[in-house]
Amino acid sequence: MAQFSKEIKKIAVYTSGGDAPGMNAAIRAAVRVAISSQLEVVGVIGGYSGFLEKQIQTLSLRDMANIIQRGGTILKTGRCPEFLKQEYREKAADFIQAEKIDGMICIGGDGSFTGAHMLWDEFKIPIVGVPGTIDNDIWGSENTIGFDTAVNTALEAIDKIRDTAASHDRLFIVEVMGRNSGFIAAYVGLAGGAEGIFVPENPISVEKVIEKIKSGLSRGKKSSILVAAEGQKPGRAYDLAEQIRKKSGFDAKVCILGHQQRGGSPTASDRILASRLGAAAVTTLLENECDVMMGVQSSRVVRVPFSDAVSKEKELDKEYLKLASLLST
Ligand code: ADP
Ligand code: F6P
Secondary structure (H helix, E strand, C coil), X not given: CEECCCCCCEEEEXXXXXXXXXXXXXXXXXHHHHHHCCCEEEEECCCHHHHHCCCEEECCCHHHCCCCCCCCXXXXXXXXXXXXXXXXXXXXXXXXXXXXXXXXXXXXXXXXXXXXXXXXXXXXXXXXXXXXXXXXXXXXXXXXXXHHHHHHHHHHHHHHHHHHHHHHCCEEEEEECCCCCCHHHHHXXXXXXXXXXXXXXXXXXXXXXXXXXXXXXXXXXXXXXXXXXXXXXXXXXXXXXXXXXXXXXXCEEEEECHHHHHCCCCCHHHHHHHHHHHHHHHHHHHCCEXXXXXXXXXXXXXXXXXXXXXXXXXXXXXXXXXXXXXXXC
């Protein structure tokens, strides 16, 4: 957390990293609060690349019309490997200063916040973060924008798959997103009644899952759903299916949900979270505070230092996994 002294007259808003449903609602909240506080607002297009390619546009109240319900991000997003190098961050800082941008709002995940923290550290550019990622893996906020929508999207798919699983007495493995994080898998697994959940944080053995399926079969349970986070290798559900086939002879059908989890209209919960955090980010800048992310803890909006948000590990509550296992007998 840091304080700065200059008066804020003009701010820039950008989205960075993977898109997440609700990013538009956060942009809308930030822009409308800023304009109602007499600030000038520009949007930077395409994340950190937008600073290097000088892609910015003025944003008005009307530009925010009809976007609260839209997935994706009207400002575009992306990954910008150059930003890992100081020379490119310096180029971006020169552009920010030339455009007379006094403060910025970064909507993204921990990688984007690391870049934002560096812009403060190296060039004293005041930035406030808003956590937008479907993975829900940012320390300091109980929820991130997009997570609830992604869980509901995956759940809808699982409910449909369950119809086929039950009709054909089949075993399914549904792969959800989450490279290093099992939040989506754990929540969807619990809400969808999964018989087994594979998450990176708490690996379970294929043997244990097979045992559970066999025990279900002996009690007349003829179909099962397993949920697996993609982990380091999207498509790992096929490896799991092959292992299960080799070790038990069971034929597991695979369904990979993929990027549909990143899209779609945000849920009410994500729109509300995005509106609260986007608005609070502007208030924080107007109070001359920066180098922080807005988060939600016990339903209250809080300020979390970027240094904590990017360095601390948000733990998945293992109770979700235990409960899902207990309830899916
Ligand atoms: P997310 O913000 O969703 O975690 P990424 O990890 O892909 O997504 O990060 C988004 C962008 O943030 C990267 O493409 C890069 O431009 C910037 N970034 C990530 N890590 C760093 C870093 N260590 N230093 C500077 N910039 C970074
Ligand atoms: O946004 C987070 C995330 O969905 C991860 O769960 C996933 O591994 C990654 O993004 C994939 O992103 P992309 O396809 O954009 O590289």
